[in-house]
């Protein structure tokens with residue numbers, strides 16, 4: 425048996441340093457009438473994340489830069505931003521995926537459709553109001569069984585995707601319909617509704633389908649797929665929305 | 678401009694082609710209906726259709742109608758089947774190909790008119 429040859433390989437993570445122009449759309453409600461671009465030159469490695477770069481700007485160049493972040497590991501959903509023209513989580517976006525070479529520019533803007541409070545920080549209240557509107561809690565009035573409420577693996581599979589959502593708003597604020605019609609509940613709320621509608625143990629299916637059937641619900645969706653492309657959790661959002669649309673329709677029939 | 682992918686452009690083109698078809702239809706109804714004001718009025722309007730804008734418009738409206746029709750079918754397939762969502766991108770390229778082909782065919786059939794007018 426031949427032994428696999430061990431070659432000293434360069435670790436994949438070794439990445440050259442590069443100088444980037446980081447263009448941030450800034451807005452200070454106390455000073456500015458309009459948002460304006462400010463460019464910072466930052467030295468970074470291709471393996472760094474966009475969050476590292478804007479942290480660098482805040483910590484060493486301009487402490488007034490305002491943005492949200494918390495976990496820095498793509499799970500809290502705080503740092504959705506419009507990076508190089510697409511919604512992404514800053515902590516989950518590697519520089520090598522958005523720039524090619526030293527000297528390149530990355531643009532960072534607040535997510536759209538929500539009011540900008542300062543710099544990259546937007547008012548998330550309307551987003552969470554839409555979330556609350558779908559009754560995002562388990563409803564089952566039947567007497568509790570002695571042990572847990574059983575769900576088969578197949579039935580659990582139906583809500584596997586929708587239960588992955590971290591409520592980051594990347595989807596809702598990428599939706600062209602939401603930009604022009606803020607009363608549309610938006611893809612994130614529909615994903616959340618899907619999580620309960622397709623939960624075999626939940627009993628408020630009918631109520632939630634009725635909410636989805638209102639004129640702020642699923643029928644606003646025009647299948648533009650921006651949400652699906654934007655979701656950092658790889659949730660097939662448009663597919664889930666279509667499932668909810670069909671559920672609403674067949675319930676009516 | 679948000680850098681969305683195929684779906685975003687499919688959606689935008691669907692809206693624009695819908696508006697174009699509506700405009701064409703209104704114009705059509707109006708110009709046919711203008712005969713009630715007499716032949717001179719009717720002919721005056723129809724002479725303006727000889728402008729290059731309207732000649733070219735014939736090709737564009739053909740593409741628009743074909744796009745709107747077939748993308749409408751694409752949307753129906755997406756709404757009713759899971760596979761439709763999975764293959765939405767491929768279907769859109771199909772729709773685009775059909776629209777371009779029909780525009781080319783229209784341009785070919787209308788060639789004398791496109792070049793020389795009536």
Ligand code: SF4
Pocket residue numbers: 588589590591592593594595596611612615654655656657658659661
């Ligand atoms: S569905 Fe995806 S993009 Fe939308 S809020 Fe949830 S995790 Fe974020």
Ligand code: SF4
Pocket residue numbers: 598599600601602610611644645646647648649650651652661662665
């Ligand atoms: S698929 Fe629907 S919800 Fe998602 S971006 Fe498009 S219109 Fe909005």
Ligand code: FES
Pocket residue numbers: 492493494495496497498499500501502503513514515516
């Ligand atoms: S900081 Fe928590 S998701 Fe990015």
